[in-house]
Amino acid sequence: xxADWMVADGTICPTLCRVDQTALLLSSWSPSLEKDDGxxxxxxxxxxxxxxxxxxxxxxxxxxxxxxNANAWTDAGHAVNQVYDILYMMDRDDIAVGVGGEGGIxxxxxxxxxxxxxxxxxxxxxxxxxxxxxxxxxxxxxxGRLDIDTNYGVRKNFLPQGSRHYSPMRQPTAQEVMIDTIxxxxxxxxxxxxxxxxxxxxxxxxxxxxxxxxxxxxxxxxRSKNPTGCCPKTANSSCMPAQCGDHGNLFTGYTSNPYAExxxxxxxxxxxxxxxxxxxxxxxxxDATNTIPITKEFxxxxxxxxxxxxxxxxxQSLKFARDTWFNDAFFTSYFMWDxxxxxxxxxxxxxxxxxSGENEFADMEYRNITIVTSNIPYGxxxxxxxxxxxxxxxxxxxxxxxxxxxxxxMGLLDPFxxxxxxxxxxxxxxxxxxxxxxxxxxxxxxxxxxxxxxxSTLNREFFxxxxxxxxxxxxxxxxxxxxxxxxxxxxxxxxxxxxxxxGKPVILxxxxxxxxxxxxxxxxxxxxxxxxxxxxxVSATGWANAxxxxxxxxxxxxxxRDDIPVGLGDFFALGQANPSMSAVGECKYSQAVxxxxxxxxxxxxxxxxxxxxxxxxxxxxxxxxxxxxxxRNTDHPELRQPRASEVWQSIKxxxxxxxxxxxxxxxxxxxxxxxxxxxxxxTSVIEKIYFVGxxxxxxxxxxxxxxxxxPSNEYAExxxxLDPMxxxxxxxxxxxxxxxxxxxxxxxxxxxTILNKLELAKKKTPEAMFVRRLLSRLYHLQQxxxxxxxxxxxxxxxxxxxxxxxxxLLKATTQVKKITVMASGDVSTDGxxxxxxxxxxLVNVLESLDxxxxxxxxxNLMTIQNQSAVISSFSEQKRLWSS
Numbered sequence: 001x002x003a004d005w006m007v008a009d010g011t012i013c014p015t016l017c018r019v020d021q022t023a024l025l026l027s028s029w030s031p032s033l034e035k036d037d038g039x040x041x042x043x044x045x046x047x048x049x050x051x052x053x054x055x056x057x058x059x060x061x062x063x064x065x066x067x068x069n070a071n072a073w074t075d076a077g078h079a080v081n082q083v084y085d086i087l088y089m090m091d092r093d094d095i096a097v098g099v100g101g102e103g104g105i106x107x108x109x110x111x112x113x114x115x116x117x118x119x120x121x122x123x124x125x126x127x128x129x130x131x132x133x134x135x136x137x138x139x140x141x142x143x144g145r146l147d148i149d150t151n152y153g154v155r156k157n158f159l160p161q162g163s164r165h166y167s168p169m170r171q172p173t174a175q176e177v178m179i180d181t182i183x184x185x186x187x188x189x190x191x192x193x194x195x196x197x198x199x200x201x202x203x204x205x206x207x208x209x210x211x212x213x214x215x216x217x218x219x220x221x222x223r224s225k226n227p228t229g230c231c232p233k234t235a236n237s238s239c240m241p242a243q244c245g246d247h248g249n250l251f252t253g254y255t256s257n258p259y260a261e262x263x264x265x266x267x268x269x270x271x272x273x274x275x276x277x278x279x280x281x282x283x284x285x286x287d288a289t290n291t292i293p294i295t296k297e298f299x300x301x302x303x304x305x306x307x308x309x310x311x312x313x314x315x316q317s318l319k320f321a322r323d324t325w326f327n328d329a330f331f332t333s334y335f336m337w338d339x340x341x342x343x344x345x346x347x348x349x350x351x352x353x354x355x356s357g358e359n360e361f362a363d364m365e366y367r368n369i370t371i372v373t374s375n376i377p378y379g380x381x382x383x384x385x386x387x388x389x390x391x392x393x394x395x396x397x398x399x400x401x402x403x404x405x406x407x408x409x410m411g412l413l414d415p416f417x418x419x420x421x422x423x424x425x426x427x428x429x430x431x432x433x434x435x436x437x438x439x440x441x442x443x444x445x446x447x448x449x450x451x452x453x454x455x456s457t458l459n460r461e462f463f464x465x466x467x468x469x470x471x472x473x474x475x476x477x478x479x480x481x482x483x484x485x486x487x488x489x490x491x492x493x494x495x496x497x498x499x500x501x502x503g504k505p506v507i508l509x510x511x512x513x514x515x516x517x518x519x520x521x522x523x524x525x526x527x528x529x530x531x532x533x534x535x536x537x538v539s540a541t542g543w544a545n546a547x548x549x550x551x552x553x554x555x556x557x558x559x560x561r562d563d564i565p566v567g568l569g570d571f572f573a574l575g576q577a578n579p580s581m582s583a584v585g586e587c588k589y590s591q592a593v594x595x596x597x598x599x600x601x602x603x604x605x606x607x608x609x610x611x612x613x614x615x616x617x618x619x620x621x622x623x624x625x626x627x628x629x630x631x632r633n634t635d636h637p638e639l640r641q642p643r644a645s646e647v648w649q650s651i652k653x654x655x656x657x658x659x660x661x662x663x664x665x666x667x668x669x670x671x672x673x674x675x676x677x678x679x680x681x682x683t684s685v686i687e688k689i690y691f692v693g694x695x696x697x698x699x700x701x702x703x704x705x706x707x708x709x710x711p712s713n714e715y716a717e718x719x720x721x722l723d724p725m726x727x728x729x730x731x732x733x734x735x736x737x738x739x740x741x742x743x744x745x746x747x748x749x750x751x752x753t754i755l756n757k758l759e760l761a762k763k764k765t766p767e768a769m770f771v772r773r774l775l776s777r778l779y780h781l782q783q784x785x786x787x788x789x790x791x792x793x794x795x796x797x798x799x800x801x802x803x804x805x806x807x808x809l810l811k812a813t814t815q816v817k818k819i820t821v822m823a824s825g826d827v828s829t830d831g832x833x834x835x836x837x838x839x840x841x842l843v844n845v846l847e848s849l850d851x852x853x854x855x856x857x858x859x860n861l862m863t864i865q866n867q868s869a870v871i872s873s874f875s876e877q878k879r880l881w882s883s
Contacts, residue, residue, distance in 0.1 A: 506663070509672060519664075541722055546568060690737075
């Protein structure tokens with residue numbers, strides 16, 4: 001069996017025991033749960049997979065592989081490591097896991113090997129750089145990918161950490177895992193996310209269709225009527241219904257598309273390919289899942305029955321979902337999606353009723369459906385459909401004027417889809433009932449069956465099985481993170497700074513790239529008498545996703561600085577958030593960062609080295625408090641993740657009278673710009689800003705930028721390009737700004753030199769060895785793989801921290817220039833910096849320094865014993881906790 005996601009729900013037990021010689025492939029594991037209101041139901045998918053492990057009698061059901069769906073509710077690096085940890089807990093390190101891949105699709109439709117599935121097929125080019133036509137419906141932050149990547153913060157606190165993890169260019173790709181598994185023999189596939197991975201496989205390896213016996217799918221809505229967003233019966237005429245009665249569940253986009261369900265909307269064309277593949281399909285759509293909401297009675301029963309680690313892990317996810325729900329209607333708005341799908345599938349398989357669909361948990365019937373991929377009228381090419389626009393021959397040889405040739409929704413605010421004072425008109429991803437040659441006969445679950453025991457407090461038959469399977473003692477989890485170690489201790493390391501004359505107060509504003517991590521370690525090594533690192537602001541608009549904040553906590557823990565606060569910034573560049581729903585927005589600038597190798601995948605895992613860092617007790621959590629606008633307190637509101645603006649305000653309030661801070665910005669200027677917008681007096685406490693970024697274009701020099709992924713933009717540098725409006729606003733603040741441009745960074749970006757210096761240093765420290773391992777990995781990847789040619793970008797980012805310390809031996813020189821920043825909304829020119837003697841802002845530009853002195857300074861500081869690591873690695877922690 002092959003499931004397109006990570007975990008299966010508790011009811012799978014009966015079914016998997018019947019499928020003799022069948023391989024179960026969990027494809028496109030997207031560690032999250034989908035709520036019918038559009039929030040991702042983390043609990044359901046997590047429970048689904050864990051239950052699969054418990055019911056997996058390998059003589060009958062052989063769970064072979066899992067592939068990660070990387071273009072929907074989760075980010076590849078965080079997802080794949082979470083899958084590995086769950087498998088380790090369940091003692092199933094034998095199961096193959098695939099994610100990503102660097103292949104692409106050529107303009108003529110040729111599918112290259114190892115397409116990674118980071119983008120929908122209509123957006124897939126020849127690399128992992130892509131837009132967010134469909135994915136923009138998913139919030140990147142709270143209630144979205146951040147909470148899925150971290151499982152509300154439960155993941156790091158609960159799951160044990162084994163030896164398997166993502167490693168660059170060694171991680172099996174999604175296509176490799178699927179091809180190997182399906183080629184080996186008859187396979188059943190579960191798709192519990194977007195259909196991209198499987199569709200790519202079927203389109204590029206059509207001969208493998210014969211080995212896929214059946215596909216079980218969770219997603220779509222046929223005759224469903226969304227029960228959320230309805231006005232209460234007692235409401236007055238001012239109440240305006242939202243999603244009420246819609247076929248779909250796009251809570252972020254129902255005003256443009258009320259027909260789509262999230263899993264299918266992630267890649268409608270891919271879903272069409274799967275449904276029209278000729279392979280038998282069983283579908284569990286919203287029609288059925290809307291009839292099995294989580295009830296208060298189920299929740300209470302589950303709360304009292306947690307006999308296994310997997311039951312505990314899933315319940316903690318469910319409890320966070322309830323405690324952080326946006327209103328008081330959780331028990332009528334939160335449904336079982338993927339878990340219910342797996343229960344239905346297993347029951348069908350167990351009973352041997354693949355054709356009739358007879359099972360214990362859902363009523364079934366056959367329906368003729370298709371997947372809508374474009375809107376009528378067909379054949380009108382308006383620039384929305386790259387399969388047809390500007391082509392003599394449609395891509396993939398699609399039929400001219402056929403069902404794929406109409407307008408394709410271009411985003412949540414697509415004017416074509418918006419109807420004034422009405423529901424949206426676009427039907428992309430609708431699982432529509434049709435007749436004729438487009439119709440596919442699909443076995444469909446229509447309703448959850450009631451509990452046969454009329455005296456039970458559980459009103460659905462599936463609820464009972466779910467709890468029984470997750471709590472079954474056989475094939476259950478071995479341990480969690482704390483019970484994995486007999487002498488585990490939760491320790492925070494905080495220095496005593498009272499005896500020191502502290503130096504100038506500094507705030508680091510970073511986007512968590514590899515270079516930023518090295519810069520942070522460097523700043524923690526600078527004597528506190530020179531600089532006092534007061535706090536860290538994390539930008540989620542740069543090279544890493546928000547959940548990567550946990551790496552920052554681990555670095556601080558390693559260096560004994562658990563006292564330093566870390567604030568999480570906004571998730572969109574200025575002007576990119578949806579004006580009517582700020583939780584979602586565009587990716588005009590962030591799409592320049594590759595999703596795969598050398599981009600988000602590697603930043604989120606620190607190029608595979610993040611798990612070598614010691615584990616900090618501090619981490620991102622979804623804990624919340626009414627004091628900060630939450631509808632209710634969670635169990636531990638004191639553990640709430642502070643926002644960047646809150647950390648800024650706290651530092652500002654802590655300053656002695658007349659004191660000011662120096663800010664080092666090592667990423668986009670988003671955080672500072674938002675702080676300035678919300679607090680007009682914020683600039684009064686800033687002494688100076690150091691900004692690592694930009695490339696100044698002068699008339700007499702043809703300098704180039706480094707935004708390699710946007711060929712039309714020759715002059716921008718990444719940190720400026722990722723939020724050009726923020727940079728423009730901060731530069732116009734008239735503050736004292738020192739600019740560390742790409743030009744001067746290039747002068748000190750020699751991997752061989754800095755690695756040689758660190759290797760030859762007589763003294764070694766844990767932090768110096770870790771930095772050398774990280775830089776060495778970047779260098780070797782750059783030497784061997786074309787996807788890593790831009791690694792110099794990260795090495796250059798260290799310079800801003802060194803410049804801030806202002807060692808006179810560096811012989812640094814600066815020059816004042818009047819600079820303007822372009823931010824017109826045109827990606828071909830945004831981020832360009834020009835010299836403008838009349839309208840430009842005065843900026844100190846770092847012109848030169850002694851490279852040899854720079855390398856010596858960095859090496860000497862990293863290798864001295866002062867302010868060295870208090871705990872070197874996760875391996876050292878394991879030794880301490882094991883004896």
